[in-house]
Amino acid sequence: MSELLRAGAAELAGRIATGEVSAREVTAAHLDQIAAVDDRIKAFLYVDGERALAAADAVDAHRAAGDELGPLAGVPLAMKDIFTMKGAPTTCGSRILEGWVPPYNSTITDKLLAAGVVVLGKTNMDEFAMGSSTENSGFFTTHNPWDNTRIPGGSGGGSAAALASFEAPLAIGTDTGGSIRQPASVTGTVGVKPTYGGTSRYGVVAMASSLDTPGPCARTVLDAALLHQVIAGWDPRDATSINAPVPDVVAAARHADVKGMRIGVVREFGGEGYQPGVEQRFAESLAVLEGLGAEIVEVSCPHFDYALAAYYLIMPSEVSSNLARFDAMRYGLRVGDDGVNSVEEVMNLTRGAGFGAEAKRRIIIGTYALSSGYYDAYYGSAQKVRTLITRDFDAAFEKVDVLVSPTTPTTAFTIGERADDPLAMYKADLCTIPSNLAGNCAASVPCGLADGLPVGFQIMAPALADDRLYRVGAALERELTSRWGGGLLDQLAESPSGAYLKVGGVR
Amino acid sequence: MALTPADVARLGELARVRLTEEELVHLAPQLDVILASVARVTEVAGADVPPTSHALPLTNVFRKDVVTESLPAEAVLAGAPSVEDGRFRVPRILTEDA
Numbered sequence: 385m386s387e388l389l390r391a392g393a394a395e396l397a398g399r400i401a402t403g404e405v406s407a408r409e410v411t412a413a414h415l416d417q418i419a420a421v422d423d424r425i426k427a428f429l430y431v432d433g434e435r436a437l438a439a440a441d442a443v444d445a446h447r448a449a450g451d452e453l454g455p456l457a458g459v460p461l462a463m464k465d466i467f468t469m470k471g472a473p474t475t476c477g478s479r480i481l482e483g484w485v486p487p488y489n490s491t492i493t494d495k496l497l498a499a500g501v502v503v504l505g506k507t508n509m510d511e512f513a514m515g516s517s518t519e520n521s522g523f524f525t526t527h528n529p530w531d532n533t534r535i536p537g538g539s540g541g542g543s544a545a546a547l548a549s550f551e552a553p554l555a556i557g558t559d560t561g562g563s564i565r566q567p568a569s570v571t572g573t574v575g576v577k578p579t580y581g582g583t584s585r586y587g588v589v590a591m592a593s594s595l596d597t598p599g600p601c602a603r604t605v606l607d608a609a610l611l612h613q614v615i616a617g618w619d620p621r622d623a624t625s626i627n628a629p630v631p632d633v634v635a636a637a638r639h640a641d642v643k644g645m646r647i648g649v650v651r652e653f654g655g656e657g658y659q660p661g662v663e664q665r666f667a668e669s670l671a672v673l674e675g676l677g678a679e680i681v682e683v684s685c686p687h688f689d690y691a692l693a694a695y696y697l698i699m700p701s702e703v704s705s706n707l708a709r710f711d712a713m714r715y716g717l718r719v720g721d722d723g724v725n726s727v728e729e730v731m732n733l734t735r736g737a738g739f740g741a742e743a744k745r746r747i748i749i750g751t752y753a754l755s756s757g758y759y760d761a762y763y764g765s766a767q768k769v770r771t772l773i774t775r776d777f778d779a780a781f782e783k784v785d786v787l788v789s790p791t792t793p794t795t796a797f798t799i800g801e802r803a804d805d806p807l808a809m810y811k812a813d814l815c816t817i818p819s820n821l822a823g824n825c826a827a828s829v830p831c832g833l834a835d836g837l838p839v840g841f842q843i844m845a846p847a848l849a850d851d852r853l854y855r856v857g858a859a860l861e862r863e864l865t866s867r868w869g870g871g872l873l874d875q876l877a878e879s880p881s882g883a884y885l886k887v888g889g890v891r
Numbered sequence: 892m893a894l895t896p897a898d899v900a901r902l903g904e905l906a907r908v909r910l911t912e913e914e915l916v917h918l919a920p921q922l923d924v925i926l927a928s929v930a931r932v933t934e935v936a937g938a939d940v941p942p943t944s945h946a947l948p949l950t951n952v953f954r955k956d957v958v959t960e961s962l963p964a965e966a967v968l969a970g971a972p973s974v975e976d977g978r979f980r981v982p983r984i985l986t987e988d989a
Binding site for chain 2: 484485486487488580581594595620623624626687690693694696697704708711712713714715716717718721723725726727728729730731732733735736739741744745747748749750751752755761762764765766767768769770771772774806807821822823824847
């Protein structure tokens with residue numbers, strides 16, 4: 385069984401296509417792994433084994449009938465609980481949506497199902513994708529498979545932890561300020577934020593609509609590329625979807641060649657606040673890329689220092705508006721409807737009871753930033769900073785093909801450590817936020833361990849140049865795994881601290 | 892600047908979020924710290940810098956005016972907190988003196 389769990393998505397799809405193993409066997413093995421370890425990891429809010437096995441059987445039936453299978457047919461996937469899927473509860477990590485069963489699929493859900501991808505269930509997240517640790521989930525905190533006392537990152541910590549605990553070879557997430565990349569970084573997995581508009585937001589519960597970007601999560605760069613290709617593309621149901629061809633990310637991941645590429649190191653991302661081990665692994669990765677024929681140059685993006693501040697005005701402003709839809713009238717929780725209370729009072733009581741502390745903080749900040757008298761100084765200035773950050777990127781991409789930095793300044797912190805210090809929590813997204821503000825694409829790939837915990841290497845590329853992320857990511861991954869004699873997660877699987885996952889000794 | 896618990900309560904009512912006394916006391920100093928920190932955007936936001944509201948330069952995205960199927964009413968009402976006669980039932984929307 386455990387060799388099916390250790391295999392990547394590309395390998396599993398190949399073996400299912402040749403009939404060497406059935407999609408049902410692959411799905412059953414992953415459901416067994418969830419049953420065995422998820423009490424400890426707590427990655428899933430909801431698992432539907434029956435639905436998953438039925439989807440797997442459908443793939444096996446197609447194969448038996450001689451139909452051609454897609455490149456990910458039969459491969460199991462963990463879905464962040466922000467995507468709607470007909471008949472499966474969607475909470476977005478919030479008590480205010482507890483029990484809601486959506487009557488429709490997100491576009492990405494439709495694409496996954498059409499590709500024969502087997503959805504195992506819905507994964508835990510910070511409430512409405514607000515957080516860097518899953519501690520803001522209305523239900524429970526997910527644990528980092530590398531050290532169960534530590535956070536798995538957030539908001540997509542459930543998806544990342546499912547990958548790192550071998551519960552699923554693929555996952556999807558959404559990235560508004562780093563919610564795919566930071567969890568990938570701290571769990572030793574791969575996470576990609578595509579170009580804004582490259583993946584559809586239809587049927588994805590909205591946090592900050594000008595920033596939210598769905599994207600792929602996996603254990604290898606190639607698997608992420610295969611998933612990227614399945615979920616990306618123009619969607620007429622999302623007005624901000626880009627009507628342009630999806631770059632050939634799979635070819636880029638297979639090509640994995642950085643010879644002659646110009647790679648810019650963002651000078652502003654490093655120094656104070658950055659863990660020495662993180663900076664060390666980052667520097668070593670630069671040397672690896674240089675050894676592979678890339679040219680490394682230092683680049684200054686002076687306004688990136690203001691990105692965090694701009695983000696924590698723009699995002700809460702959009703949050704305060706988007707979360708107005710949770711008004712206790714059409715879906716979700718309703719509190720205080722006693723026949724006497726007015727509709728306003730019921731809204732007040734419901735939202736007071738249904739939202740957690742971080743959602744409330746952001747709604748209040750947004751309401752304040754958008755209120756007359758403060759609008760120009762706060763929201764207006766933040767929008768100007770957004771322009772300056774985009775200009776920094778434009779100037780940098782005149783000189784280099786990609787920009788790189790550590791994904792997040794530290795390795796996984798301890799559960800509880802930053803729970804009551806919002807600013808400290810926000811700093812986890814210091815390096816990831818600029819790409820959300822400018823809308824370009826970015827990825828995190830594992831680049832080693834610091835004090836036994838994973839470190840992520842961030843690659844940023846211009847809008848619609850998502851293929852460059854995969855070229856650089858795959859080149860770095862290929863060289864590092866050959867030096868290590870396997871992927872970073874193989875080290876966890878074979879180590880005493882990963883023994884509880886029971887996936888060791890198979891390769 | 893110093894946001895008081897009373898300020899936070901007022902913002903809460905504007906946003907239709909009822910906060911408890913305990914939450915107000917806890918939130919006010921936290922929000923103060925956050926707002927003080929984000930205020931630095933004004934340092935570089937010069938009058939000559941145009942604002943960006945969105946990463947994509949889009950205006951007025953049109954779609955074809957084609958009739959497509961809607962969700963069945965029952966499927967939508969199934970998720971509602973309260974339903975009556977095939978409609979959403981809501982608390983009273985008018986006050987006594989209205």
